[in-house]
Amino acid sequence: MRAIITEHRPDVAVLHLKGELDADSARELQTVLAELLKRPVPRIVVDLTALKFCDSVGLSAFITSKQVIADRGGWLSFAGPRPFMARLLETVGLGRYFAIFPEIDDAIAAGQL
Template sequence: MHATITDHRAEVAVLHLRGELDADTAGQLHTVLADLLERPVPRIVVDLTGLKFCDSVGLSAFVTSKQVIASRGGWLSFAGANPFLAQLLETVGLGRYFAIFPEVDDAIAAAQI
């Protein structure tokens, strides 16, 4: 897995993920998320466009970050998931806890509301 961050407006970070997110690469995601959670109000859009695979270990990194994000008044949303990942997010119930958008621009636009 490869992760990069771009900032859109000062308060929204887009975390771009590429490759495979699994037990072997989840540590990288934890490190990147830990840095993002240091922001006073973490507002994170996770761009899944380049992510080809994700297992439960990878998804757990987002779930464990939710408490910190919520306690600081922030949010995390997902965008650009391929059909496999979109189904996975819904199947495991993450759609109830995180907003899921078809495109990154949609998620950023929703943040402006």
């Protein structure tokens, strides 16, 4: 993965992922998520619009964070997946585990309900 840009909006962190998320780059994502999980109520939107590829190691970073997020009353949503990522998330069943939205603002609005 070439970059993770964290954008802090009121009460929500937006992670903009770019490039490929795989075994080589998942550690960087895990580090960023670990920092965000220190928040009292973690609310995270992961922008997938510029993510070209993701393997199982990359997906596991989100899955392992899910319990901590839920325990603290927070949420993690995905926004803007390309067709490859949308198919991947549905194929592995994460569409039932995480909310997936077409746009970042949609994910933020849904989380504030």
